[in-house]
Amino acid sequence: xxxxxxxxxxxxxxxxxxxxxxxxxxxxxxxxxxxxxxxxxxxxxxxxxxxxxxxxxxxxxxxxxxxxxxxxxxxxxxxxxxxxxxxxxxxxxxxxxxxxxxxxxxxxxxxxxxxxxxxxxxxxxxxxxxxxxxxxxxxxxxxxxxxxxxxxxxxxxxxxxxxxxxxxxxxxxxxxxxxxxxxxxxxxxxxxxxxxxxxxxxxxxxxxxxxxxxxxxxxxxxxxxxxxxxxxxxxxxxxxxxxxxxxxx
Numbered sequence: 001x002x003x004x005x006x007x008x009x010x011x012x013x014x015x016x017x018x019x020x021x022x023x024x025x026x027x028x029x030x031x032x033x034x035x036x037x038x039x040x041x042x043x044x045x046x047x048x049x050x051x052x053x054x055x056x057x058x059x060x061x062x063x064x065x066x067x068x069x070x071x072x073x074x075x076x077x078x079x080x081x082x083x084x085x086x087x088x089x090x091x092x093x094x095x096x097x098x099x100x101x102x103x104x105x106x107x108x109x110x111x112x113x114x115x116x117x118x119x120x121x122x123x124x125x126x127x128x129x130x131x132x133x134x135x136x137x138x139x140x141x142x143x144x145x146x147x148x149x150x151x152x153x154x155x156x157x158x159x160x161x162x163x164x165x166x167x168x169x170x171x172x173x174x175x176x177x178x179x180x181x182x183x184x185x186x187x188x189x190x191x192x193x194x195x196x197x198x199x200x201x202x203x204x205x206x207x208x209x210x211x212x213x214x215x216x217x218x219x220x221x222x223x224x225x226x227x228x229x230x231x232x233x234x235x236x237x238x239x240x241x242x243x244x245x246x247x248x249x
Contacts (some may be wrong), residue, residue, distance in 0.1 A: 010037040011072045013058070014154060015185060018067030020053060027053055029211035030068050031067075035156070040179075040224060042197035044240070045207030045213075046248040051190045054207070056112055058188070059083050065220040081151040086161040088145040090133040097129040098122060100147045116177055119147040122181060139170035142178070157182055158201060159189045162195065172228075179225040194240040200224045204240070208247030217243055 013035040020027045025049040036042050043050050058063050059068065071076050090099045100119055101111035108200050117129055123143040133141055142162065149157060162178075163171045179200055191197055197204050202224060204217045220236045222227060227233070 012037050014070040016068045017179050020065050027212040033214050035186050037186055038184050039202035040200050041203045042189045042201035043205050049207050050154050050212045055160050081156040082149045082154040084149045084159045084162045088141040092133050096144045103152055121149050123147045156186045176225050206243050225241050
């Protein structure tokens with residue numbers, strides 16, 4: 001079964017002096033920031049500024065890059081994070097249950113079918129364990145992907161626009177679900193949607209420039225997931241859109 005919030009190891013993730021270049025152009029040069037333990041940090045910025053590259057750098061998916069990742073407890077971040085991307089990446093020939101347990105199979109471990117079913121139930125898919133991805137709606141597929149992320153049971157979760165392909169209503173529901181099931185974990189969410197960042201973020205960063213820099217912007221008061229109809233959300237959205245428009249130039 002999923003661990004309680006109290007059982008999760010809480011630690012900040014601090015990145016310092018990150019440097020990365022593509023085709024001779026500097027994407028980062030001395031970039032640094034901190035993911036605060038147990039909170040959602042949302043990262044916004046124009047296309048091509050390096051948001052996904054930053055996520056991949058933290059995940060260890062870009063070799064030979066400069067930068068120091070410090071978790072504060074002396075242990076490496078590798079092995080203590082889960083990654084959820086924009087596409088659900090479900091294997092079409094595997095059932096929902098088998099997709100959720102895929103990580104264990106890839107590591108040569110015996111899948112924990114009981115736990116995989118518990119994860120599917122937690123995201124509202126009890127009874128759909130044997131279904132193939134082609135029989136599931138887009139929202140259901142994304143819930144399977146979220147269950148697979150939970151199955152890894154890591155204290156740090158990196159998410160790269162995981163809800164962007166969903167319709168507005170389904171997206172709203174999955175945001176609520178993700179905020180619930182990932183409570184207590186340290187989450188970095190890359191998104192192009194300022195309204196999503198305002199709903200989910202304890203902290204909101206805007207990435208801009210070349211080489212890229214990061215700037216804080218104040219989230220609205222209250223605990224995520226926030227009500228998009230709350231009176232202060234409209235004003236905050238306007239301010240954030242203005243920051244993003246300025247960052248695009």
